[in-house]
Amino acid sequence: MYEHDVIVVGAGGAGLRAAIAADEEGADVALVTKLHPVRSHTGAAEGGINAALQEGDSWDLHAYDTMKGSDYLGDAPAIDTFAQDAPEEVIQLEHWGMPFSREDDGRVSQRPFGGLSYPRTTYAGAETGHHLLHTMYEQAVKRGIEVYDEWYVTRLAVTDHDDPEDRVCHGCVAYDIKSGEIHGFRANNGVILATGGLGQAFDHTTNAVANTGDGCAMAYRAGVPMEDMEMIQFHPTTLPSTGVLISEGVRGEGGILYNDNEERLMFEYGYANNDGELASRDVVARAELTEVNNGRGIEDEYVHLDMRHLGEERIIDRLENILHLAEDFEGVDGLDEPMPVKPGQHYAMGGVECDENGETCIEGLYAAGETACVSLHGANRLGGNALPELLVFGARAGHHAAGKDMKTAEIQTGPSAKSEPGDVEPPVEPGAVDAGSDDVAADGAAVEPQSVLENAVDHERRRVEELLESDGINHAEVRADVQQTMTGNVNVFREEDGLKEALRDIREARTEYENVAVEDPSRTYNTDLIHTIETRNILDVAEAITLGALAREEFRGAHWRAEHQERKDDEWIKHTMLAWNEGTPELYYKPVILEGDEQTYEPKERSY
Amino acid sequence: MSTQIEQQETETEADEEAEPEVESPGDRRRAQKRERQAIEEAQRETEEATLDDEDTITLKVFRYDPEVEGKQEPRFDDFSVPFHKGMTVLDALIYARDHYDSSLTFRHSCRQAVCGSDALFVNGRQRLGCKTQMSDLDDPVRIEPLPHQEVVKDLVVDMEHFYDQMESVEPFFDADETPDDPLEEQRQTRENREKVKMSTRCIWCGACMSSCNIAAGDNEYLGPAAINKAYRFAMDEREGEQRKQERLRIIEQEHGVWRCQTQFSCTEVCPKDIPLTEHIQELKREAVKNNLKFW
Numbered sequence: 001m002y003e004h005d006v007i008v009v010g011a012g013g014a015g016l017r018a019a020i021a022a023d024e025e026g027a028d029v030a031l032v033t034k035l036h037p038v039r040s041h042t043g044a045a046e047g048g049i050n051a052a053l054q055e056g057d058s059w060d061l062h063a064y065d066t067m068k069g070s071d072y073l074g075d076a077p078a079i080d081t082f083a084q085d086a087p088e089e090v091i092q093l094e095h096w097g098m099p100f101s102r103e104d105d106g107r108v109s110q111r112p113f114g115g116l117s118y119p120r121t122t123y124a125g126a127e128t129g130h131h132l133l134h135t136m137y138e139q140a141v142k143r144g145i146e147v148y149d150e151w152y153v154t155r156l157a158v159t160d161h162d163d164p165e166d167r168v169c170h171g172c173v174a175y176d177i178k179s180g181e182i183h184g185f186r187a188n189n190g191v192i193l194a195t196g197g198l199g200q201a202f203d204h205t206t207n208a209v210a211n212t213g214d215g216c217a218m219a220y221r222a223g224v225p226m227e228d229m230e231m232i233q234f235h236p237t238t239l240p241s242t243g244v245l246i247s248e249g250v251r252g253e254g255g256i257l258y259n260d261n262e263e264r265l266m267f268e269y270g271y272a273n274n275d276g277e278l279a280s281r282d283v284v285a286r287a288e289l290t291e292v293n294n295g296r297g298i299e300d301e302y303v304h305l306d307m308r309h310l311g312e313e314r315i316i317d318r319l320e321n322i323l324h325l326a327e328d329f330e331g332v333d334g335l336d337e338p339m340p341v342k343p344g345q346h347y348a349m350g351g352v353e354c355d356e357n358g359e360t361c362i363e364g365l366y367a368a369g370e371t372a373c374v375s376l377h378g379a380n381r382l383g384g385n386a387l388p389e390l391l392v393f394g395a396r397a398g399h400h401a402a403g404k405d406m407k408t409a410e411i412q413t414g415p416s417a418k419s420e421p422g423d424v425e426p427p428v429e430p431g432a433v434d435a436g437s438d439d440v441a442a443d444g445a446a447v448e449p450q451s452v453l454e455n456a457v458d459h460e461r462r463r464v465e466e467l468l469e470s471d472g473i474n475h476a477e478v479r480a481d482v483q484q485t486m487t488g489n490v491n492v493f494r495e496e497d498g499l500k501e502a503l504r505d506i507r508e509a510r511t512e513y514e515n516v517a518v519e520d521p522s523r524t525y526n527t528d529l530i531h532t533i534e535t536r537n538i539l540d541v542a543e544a545i546t547l548g549a550l551a552r553e554e555f556r557g558a559h560w561r562a563e564h565q566e567r568k569d570d571e572w573i574k575h576t577m578l579a580w581n582e583g584t585p586e587l588y589y590k591p592v593i594l595e596g597d598e599q600t601y602e603p604k605e606r607s608y
Numbered sequence: 609m610s611t612q613i614e615q616q617e618t619e620t621e622a623d624e625e626a627e628p629e630v631e632s633p634g635d636r637r638r639a640q641k642r643e644r645q646a647i648e649e650a651q652r653e654t655e656e657a658t659l660d661d662e663d664t665i666t667l668k669v670f671r672y673d674p675e676v677e678g679k680q681e682p683r684f685d686d687f688s689v690p691f692h693k694g695m696t697v698l699d700a701l702i703y704a705r706d707h708y709d710s711s712l713t714f715r716h717s718c719r720q721a722v723c724g725s726d727a728l729f730v731n732g733r734q735r736l737g738c739k740t741q742m743s744d745l746d747d748p749v750r751i752e753p754l755p756h757q758e759v760v761k762d763l764v765v766d767m768e769h770f771y772d773q774m775e776s777v778e779p780f781f782d783a784d785e786t787p788d789d790p791l792e793e794q795r796q797t798r799e800n801r802e803k804v805k806m807s808t809r810c811i812w813c814g815a816c817m818s819s820c821n822i823a824a825g826d827n828e829y830l831g832p833a834a835i836n837k838a839y840r841f842a843m844d845e846r847e848g849e850q851r852k853q854e855r856l857r858i859i860e861q862e863h864g865v866w867r868c869q870t871q872f873s874c875t876e877v878c879p880k881d882i883p884l885t886e887h888i889q890e891l892k893r894e895a896v897k898n899n900l901k902f903w
Contacts, residue, residue: 038811040725091792092793097782102797105795127809130809138779142780329694331722518710522673524674
């Protein structure tokens with residue numbers, strides 16, 4: 001068994017920032033990650049980091065843009081905290097050596113980004129995430145923070161009280177990928193989940209193969225509600241063949257979208273008469289697919305993103321990485337021809353319900369970064385807001401878990417924050433195939449930290465033994481089935497019938513999953529086993545996304561419903577919550593908080 | 609320096625005429641692209657001849673597992689995978705794993721050449737699997753783990769030594785002082801940022817270290833990636849002069865920059881086009897200047 005004050009699961013941007021923060025507070029902190037930290041997908045972020053740094057800009061403008069971008073589904077305390085903390089976090093990063101792009105006077109450059117009223121996106125070329133990730137890992141090395149790399153956390157060690165709000169998290173269980181050993185990690189103060197995205201629930205995604213929603217699924221099964229899971233961002237500019245991301249920075253610098261008739265589609269068809277290509281991501285993604293559906297797509301699949309007019313010098317100075325990506329992954333030279341782009345799954349706005357300090361309803365369990373839902377992004381995340389999010393809320397979670405005295409959070413968490421029950425009618429029973437077999441709840445049986453951890457370790461050892469010893473089908477097919485139905489039915493445009501079909505497909509996949517087994521008998525670097533365990537997480541998050549999408553009968557932000565073409569403020573300014581409830585998921589709602597520090601945000605029509 | 613670069617060019621592209629001095633990043637990129645295109649075109653021609661009638665490619669993949677019977681002795685397995693335009697080595701490996709043998713083991717994550725997980729030895733050269741088009745390779749495609757590193761299983765090598773070397777150069781920004789105001793950034797000129805830019809692109813894939821003969825013979829040699837990391841900080845004007853002296857002392861040690869024999873193998877295989885050898889050479893010059901100063 002290993003023991004630390006704070007255990008951070010995942011070592012991308014949020015995890016690293018949390019670990020550094022906990023270390024700053026004097027806690028003994030360790031990072032446990034299934035990759036090596038520098039392999040994390042934060043490194044693939046391209047565009048930039050938003051923060052109000054310049055005179056003429058201010059945190060409340062940033063907050064306003066973020067709330068508007070969220071289509072009034074973000075919580076004001078989260079948004080205000082975020083916009084207030086972001087400037088110091090960005091400058092902190094600069095003090096840690098981040099190689100930001102610069103102005104002639106040596107100051108950090110800022111560029112325009114979609115949905116922003118001021119050019120406040122700091123960046124380092126078109127590889128901002130890479131530099132952020134490496135800069136922070138370097139600082140973790142400097143501080144001597146312990147890293148367990150290629151250890152896969154498979155389960156949280158949580159007490160078994162019936163009411164999730166009574167539960168306490170005492171650590172987690174991790175599988176050492178290299179040796180095949182399973183060990184408990186005791187966390188004296190807290191566990192912070194920072195496992196990143198869940199894009200592998202879809203088959204056309206900008207996310208890494210490792211982004212399988214592990215943190216979400218583990219927290220969900222341990223009793224933490226999932227929040228607004230239907231809110232999935234589809235990035236408007238991904239390469240058609242691979243899903244590789246072409247940064248919004250291209251449009252920020254002046255890149256133009258054309259349809260097959262070489263019309264500037266954003267203006268020609270009135271999708272965004274003011275902001276054009278720089279409208280919010282959901283608006284642009286729908287515009288592109290509408291063009292394709294109306295027969296104006298190129299090869300009936302994509303549109304063109306043209307940046308040639310920016311000139312070679314500017315492109316190489318600010319977007320060089322884009323040239324490499326277009327060339328290597330689509331065979332297109334961005335200096336000579338327009339780049340083909342189409343929408344692809346990019347980011348989960350929803351996730352593990354937590355408050356401004358990263359705390360979930362389970363004592364000692366935190367979440368930060370894309371895994372978490374504070375809720376900052378609401379129904380749509382603005383470009384350039386993910387990286388400052390992981391800095392701000394990674395730091396807050398790390399500080400809080402390490403015992404720093406912080407302002408009490410305003411956001412309420414856990415089932416007690418419920419305002420009304422849900423009313424969704426899925427065509428098939430969601431949840432565990434064999435509900436009750438894997439219960440956390442068994443009041444009073446295990447509450448003492450050591451035995452909680454030992455039980456969890458035993459459980460995982462049995463599970464791995466079973467997967468290795470039994471005969472059965474390979475998980476890859478199950479995973480592919482889920483990914484296909486998600487991209488087919490729970491994509492940019494969503495219809496009731498499609499969502500129901502997806503739920504039936506997921507149900508079938510869950511049943512299939514009961515028969516999976518790992519063919520590779522090896523204890524050494526068994527990726528077959530890792531991927532098989534991941535696929536279960538994909539099943540849980542895919543189902544949660546689809547259930548939320550079926551429940552939310554309106555059109556808000558990234559969530560578009562064929563049958564419900566309006567934003568319904570009277571009824572739907574509320575969060576979709578989903579509790580695992582020991583395998584029989586329960587949907588309910590919780591109010592959105594629109595009263596902020598300086599202003600109460602009035603829902604307005606969202607036009608760009 | 610110029611002779612060595614010419615040497616490198618003649619190695620990769622024999623009929624390239626003597627180019628004017630390559631200077632701006634744009635020029636460099638164009639030159640590289642021309643080279644690449646010429647090579648690709650030649651390969652496409654030969655390959656179309658073979659691929660027209662059969663649209664599968666054979667992978668010959670190194671297999672080894674210390675604890676599984678039949679895999680303890682290293683061997684090569686053949687996998688026949690259907691070829692499609694745009695298919696990368698990583699795509700082919702994933703296909704083989706998901707359709708033929710789920711125990712086939714290799715690291716991969718981002719699929720876009722930024723996580724640095726899938727550096728492999730493909731047809732005798734260090735390459736990133738995700739960034740290498742199958743159409744650029746001769747059939748059969750031979751895929752092996754990175755040479756000069758201990759094999760853990762199949763294509764997975766032990767990266768610990770590489771990480772140790774990276775961390776031994778104190779790879780973190782360490783300014784003497786930063787502005788007191790938490791909202792005031794340090795100033796950095798565009799020129800200085802440009803100077804360190806290429807060095808900051810390293811993705812820790814280990815291709816360079818694996819290609820280096822010196823590193824193969826001297827296990828304590830810092831290696832190109834670690835020295836490049838030292839360069840990244842030593843050349844950053846935001847760090848102080850004293851820190852720079854300390855950094856030069858680290859890279860000047862017995863197993864540091866002086867071991868490099870400028871063979872350019874690291875520079876050739878770097879998937880991020882970092883001029884590693886140039887950086888090592890520049891640090892040698894800095895070290896000499898520095899020693900003269902303190903004489």
